[in-house]
Amino acid sequence: MLDRFAIDDGRHLPDLVIDEDASTAAGTARYRVTCSCDRMPHHTAGTRDQALAAHIAHVNTRLGPSKGPAWLPVGARVILLLVAMVMLWAACYITGRTAVDSTGLTGAAANSVLVGSVLAGFALAFGLMVTVRRYIAPTA
Structure with missing residues (x-):
């Protein structure tokens, strides 16, 4: 059937x-x-x-078979993608925190920079996910 x-x-x-x-x-x-x-x-x-x-x-x-390497199963590729996404987000957050500390911003300006860096990290992480999705878990 x-x-x-x-x-x-x-x-x-x-x-x-x-x-x-x-x-x-x-x-x-x-x-x-x-x-x-x-x-x-x-x-x-x-x-x-x-x-x-x-x-x-x-x-x-x-x-057909997945486009990734045969020696690395799909689950491991997904985990590597998640690790890379978290690292990219963390790098953006640390960059924002460093910018706030080095410029001496306080109050609303400091919060704006931190929120902007967090949002930029999310955007870059999900952009990475969309970019490599066919390699990680191809559908066709």
């Missing part, structure tokens, strides 16, 4: 129909399966299960 949760990324949806020409020639129902990504060649199968198996094989070849 087709496991939609394993392959449903919105781009690989099967289009399963009974092929009338092949069915007439064979004398029995023949199924034809294509994919919504329009990259799967037309495949004629004897049974519905064979057609769905061909589609799942297509999805597996299209998604």
Whole structure:
């Protein structure tokens, strides 16, 4: 049976129909399966299960293995990304704190610089996450 949760990324949806020409020639129902990504060649199968198996094989070849190094599992890559994000945020916070201390700012001005540095750290950390997301945990 087709496991939609394993392959449903919105781009690989099967289009399963009974092929009338092949069915007439064979004398029995023949199924034809294509994919919504329009990259799967037309495949004629004897049974519905064979057609769905061909589609799942297509999805597996299209998604393929992750783009990261084989020696580093996805979980480790995610942890490394989180560590890099925290380090980037901390660097921005320390830079803001240093700027406040070196310029002698107090009150609202000091708080503004600190809030700005924290927000800049968050923006840079999440920008890093978006930049490397296809390497960390690719989807297609």
